[in-house]
Amino acid sequence: xxxxxxxxxxxxxxxxxxxxxxxxxxxxxxxxxxxxxxxxxxxxxxxxxxxxxxxxxxxxxxxxxxxxxxxxxxxxxxxxxxxxxxxxxxxxxxxxxxxxxxxxxxxxxxxxxxxxxxxxxxxxxxxxxxxxxxxxxxxxxxx
Ligand SMILES: CC(C)(COP(=O)(O)OP(=O)(O)OC[C@H]1O[C@@H](n2cnc3c(N)ncnc32)[C@H](O)[C@@H]1OP(=O)(O)O)[C@@H](O)C(=O)NCCC(=O)NCCS
Numbered sequence: 001x002x003x004x005x006x007x008x009x010x011x012x013x014x015x016x017x018x019x020x021x022x023x024x025x026x027x028x029x030x031x032x033x034x035x036x037x038x039x040x041x042x043x044x045x046x047x048x049x050x051x052x053x054x055x056x057x058x059x060x061x062x063x064x065x066x067x068x069x070x071x072x073x074x075x076x077x078x079x080x081x082x083x084x085x086x087x088x089x090x091x092x093x094x095x096x097x098x099x100x101x102x103x104x105x106x107x108x109x110x111x112x113x114x115x116x117x118x119x120x121x122x123x124x125x126x127x128x129x130x131x132x133x134x135x136x137x138x139x140x141x142x143x
Contacts (some may be wrong), residue, residue, distance in 0.1 A: 001092060003099040006049035006061070011038050014051065021082045036094040050099050052092045059087040062096040066107055076104040078114040082095070092131055105112075 008015060015034055020089075041047045041063065052060035061081040068073045078100060083092045103137040104112050115138050116123045124134075 001059075001090075002053045003050055003095050004053065005132050006042060006044060006051045008039055008060055012053055014038055014061055015050065017058065017061055017082055018080065019083060020085060021080060031127065048103060050096055050103075052087075054092075059084045060092040060096050062100055064100060064103060073110040074093055074107055075102060076100065076107070076109045076112045078112060081114070093126060097130055114124075117133065 012035075015031070015038060018034075025034055036048070041049050046066050048064040048066075050062045050064065051058045061080065062078055063080040065077045065079060067077050069075055081093065081096060083096075100112060112132075114127075114132075116127065128134075
């Protein structure tokens with residue numbers, strides 16, 4: 001398994017994987033919109049997309065956002081992390097996070113932060129296992 005930066009040709013399999021995290025696009029125009037968002041991600045200097053590849057197949061991804069804070073160094077925020085159901089518990093997620101840690105060190109970030117929904121008990125266990133600690137409550141106001 002290899003972890004590398006995503007490129008434009010990975011857009012379709014990336015969107016294919018993201019539906020394991022959130023519902024599929026509801027229309028062709030929404031699908032095209034999501035494709036454009038992913039492609040923009042790849043060229044934005046404050047963002048990165050890492051993919052895990054097994055025998056040329058994309059089996060996992062992590063999206064990275066390097067957030068400036070007002071009185072701190074950069075923070076690496078990981079909005080999306082997903083491993084293909086068939087490839088879970090094979091260290092793919094751990095390898096993606098390891099690559100995120102390297103990227104964070106390279107950019108001299110002071111920490112990595114992410115959110116995981118209350119219902120995702122498995123991913124909470126995963127994050128704890130690989131050295132993350134719970135440190136805050138997360139609030140939302142749906143729009
Ligand atoms: C969470 C997720 C990314 C983990 O990826 P993964 O490739 O299956 O995890 P790994 O194989 O790298 O696991 C690393 C360690 O965590 C443990 N672990 C992974 N998933 C676990 C689970 N559901 N429950 C308990 N432990 C778990 C593994 O056993 C392993 O421990 P070890 O080092 O002692 O062997 C993956 O399950 C996934 O994509 N889930 C659905 C999407 C999701 O919830 N994403 C996170 C959104 S915040």
